[in-house]
Amino acid sequence: MPLGAVAIVDYGMGNLRSVENAITHVGFSSDIVSIPEKLIHYNKIILPGVGGFGQAIKSLKASGMSESLTERKNNGAQILGICLGMQLMCKSSEEDGLHQGLSWFDAKVKRFPDLKGLHIPHMGWNSVKFEKNDAILKNLESGEDAYFVHSYHVACNNSNDKLAVTEYGLEFTSMIQRDNLIGVQFHPEKSQDFGLRLIKSYLELSC
Template sequence: MTIAIVDYGMGNLHSVSKAIERLGYEARITSSREDILTASGVVLPGVGAFGDAMQHLRETGLDKVVKEVQEKEIPLLGICLGMQLLFSSSEEHGQHEGLNILPGRVVRFEARPSYKVPHMGWNGLEFKQKESPLFQDLTEGHVYFVHSYHVEPENNADLLAVTDYGFPVTAIAGRGSVYGMQFHPEKSGEFGMQLLKNFLKLAESGV
């Protein structure tokens, strides 16, 4: 079984790849449509600005490939900026359209004296949909965040887990075979690695 990591020029590709390999699965960093669409599961990573990432995806045609992944119901996981790209739009440095696989928008944390921006460091998760296969054999734990923008999903049904940063912040979102994690599971200790492993199990089972 191979997991395709989408290479569009922006992302923490190697840390994700190494984490997948540590869990006993084959990871392939690729920009090939064939490699991506024949993989058992697909990871969309991302580091940097939303608009730049969408420009890279469109220039390479990988925006359409990621949508094909969703249409074919191949398990898809967006990580950090990769999760934000799954949504409809972002206000980061202007207005930008996203992949629109999940309805919702990406907005900046408001400046408040009660918290700092960016949201950086360890924070606990609260599972909103405990029956999600991502949470199999897990109790709520802490994960590692680094972000200045957060997702506001249109549908509460797409909200799988939140973290408290003065208000409930989207930490995990998903629908059907599509999942997104705002944090870095590969940098979140055993708990994060188990979340990643549960996604890989989904890919392995073809769910």
């Protein structure tokens, strides 16, 4: 296993191949990891996700992956959550009932409001506006567009955790960051040049 390769967590609900291809495109290697104990070998871990929050957190907990992810977080591994992966980092979600998340961020996942003219899910390109500075943003410009597909959004209770925001009916948190944790609501692997630059910056972060 190459030292420094990034682990892509496979818990049955991620767009794994697209993420893997994006990592290869920017010149890095990755491993798809479905065995929790193997995460100990990685200092960079990507938690992707497509689908429902309840089933995702159930799968993570039943497999032991949530415990291993928390252990790696506590030991300084840099974890990037993508879309549902970002939402799983939060305290709770109201999607299909109330579900407890990994509780790494003091934040809740809420459904977009039913407003006239607001199509749900939020699908397509929208601008990402930075709220603070971070090394992962070094090759990006505030206001660039990323590709979104989601019906629920993250609401942070701690404004210091907001890395970027996006407008869609309301202003919602589209990137979160604290210490060795980063979450993005959009899909960088589908966001063309903007997304590839973000993935490359993440992979170049020093551990």
